[in-house]
Amino acid sequence: MKFTKTDVGQAAFKERSPLFSARQRSAFILFDGQKTADQVLQATAGMGLVAGDIDYMVAQGFLAPTQAAPATALPVVASAPLIEQAEDAALAVVPVSNRTPQERYSDAKPIATQITASLGLRGFMLNLSVESAAGFDDLLALLPKIQNAAGVKACRELERALKG
16 A cells, blocks of 8 residues: 655654654655555665554554555554543543554653653753663653653653553
């Protein structure tokens, strides 16, 4: 299937959104409406891009199937069951995740880096700890420290990325 960049995807890319992992950013550039998802996967195989990354970008609204694609070929991600979770007075709907710890780590690390970097000198050592986190378990162990430094509310997106 061929995909093209959406306006939402272009804006997120330009803003260096933490919703893009490094490998997803590299792959995003290649989607021009002419290359198939398989061609992009093959071109980015050395970076570890997987079909789940493309599904994620589609689910986020960063990519859309080209107009010539049949409607039945949309990814199954959109039909995933939903879990409702209350946050403050608002009700958020979060898709059930079957992501691996590596995928969670890849999604959460840029968010954790952004949060700790925004703390300035107060979060310098914590930022170094995030940058040296070698995997999912290391980053998950840092979550309480990040929440203590930045506040639980500021870390909701990070917690969703790690635990969702």
